[in-house]
Amino acid sequence: MNTEQTTIPAVRARWLALRDELRQMRQNESLRRSVEARADLCRMGVAMAFSHELPRNTVVRIADQANRRHYLHNRIFRELDIREPFDMEGREHLDAALLAGQGAIIVPAHFGRYRSIPQALFDIGLSVTLLVDAPNTTVLSSMVQMDAWQQSFVGTGPESFAVVSSRDVCSLWSLARALAAGRVVIAFADGNSGINGYAHDRGSIYLPFLSRTISARTGIAALAVHANVPMIPVRARERAGRPPLLCFYPPIRAENHEDKTTFRERGTRALYKWLEKCIRESPSHWEEWSTFTRWVIPTSLVNETRMAPVLVPQALPALAGKFLTIAGPYYWVSSTRGTRAVFDVERLQCVSDDQHMVDLVLAAESGTGALEWANRYANSAFALDVLARAIAGGIVTLTRRGIA
Secondary structure (H helix, E strand, C coil), rough: HHHHHHHHHHHHHHHHHHHHHHHCCCCCCCHHHHHHHHHHHHHHHHHHHHCCCCCCHHHHHHHHHHHHHHHHHHHCCCCCCCCCEEEECHHHHHHHHHHHCCCCCEEEECCCHHHHHHHHHHCCCCEEEEEHHHHHHHHHHHHHCHHHHHHHCCCCCCEEEEEEEEECHHHHHHHHHHHHCCCCCCCCCCCCCCCCCCCCCCCCCCEEEECCCECCHHHHHHHHHHHHHCCEEEEEEEECCCEEEECCCCEECCCCCCCCCHHHHHHHHHHHHHHHHHHHHHHHHEEEEHHHHHHHHCCCCCCCCCCCCCCCCCHHHHHCCCEEEECCCCEEEEEECCCEEEEECCEEEEEECCHHHHHHHHHHHCCEEEHHHHHHCCCCHHHHHHHHHHHCCCCEEECCCCCC
């Protein structure tokens, strides 16, 4: 009890300090660009999922909060001296799986302090093998040798903690051997495309997810049915003023006489159904929005879903009393290609990288008056031409009222 009482205030104080640090980073031009580049990717991901459901300002807020949480949780993870042990819920699912003596596959998602899940398993005496992206295998392996780690987890070493690279062609065999030895394997449900967007096409399936169609790898389900062990979804939850909670959900396992191919698809679909439910419950807590953009399969819209073109004013006085408006929820400005451009997040297409068009879309996003925008240009004919192209392309329209 004393540990909890002293640790929680220390962690809360460190959270506040890290938030201040994040604000200061934005004053540094190079660091600010790095933080904002990831925020930009997050906004694109959230827009792909929710542009038809949520207002633009809500999409931006969700993405920015998720990006900040990524930074804060990553920093907290590295400060072992103020680590908060998890409380656990649903641990009986893990215990029941381990009683069979064949190990278990823990399948977390990138929520909360997911980075500390291996430590939570160390705390209850389990040996862990973690499937990670290739760039992180060396980093995590070296962390185990650090004095701070050894002091926090006495006796933890290669025999109790091992990492396997997702790029290794023998990764599934390595994980299968770990399960046969009774170890717990951790493989992330949303590690679908890797840290650099690397994904295997072989064995992937298409499935509905967050109102889109995505390509999902089936390797975790294939490992589960091969090793005859369950997949146990896990989520780390933050609780204000209390230790974080590690929630174990009911296992996903192959049914009697279910063949491997069938379970690979059914198990993968069940896993992503659980993941989607978690994301919809608290979208700003999911840290993988920046990679979601790589999962989505482009779709086509019928023309009727686009707003009908309107007549283009031929002179500035005709713009008086009218406001610029985005013609659909799927148009967003992003710098994901290195320069600002207008993207259609429904079709996953770059619509225009003309910076005048970009500025027009940003003005429409904020509901700027059409005449106010046009007066920014010394050449009114040029301004009207940019506006005409945007209206003809179905990107921007004119309304009598500003955005509500």
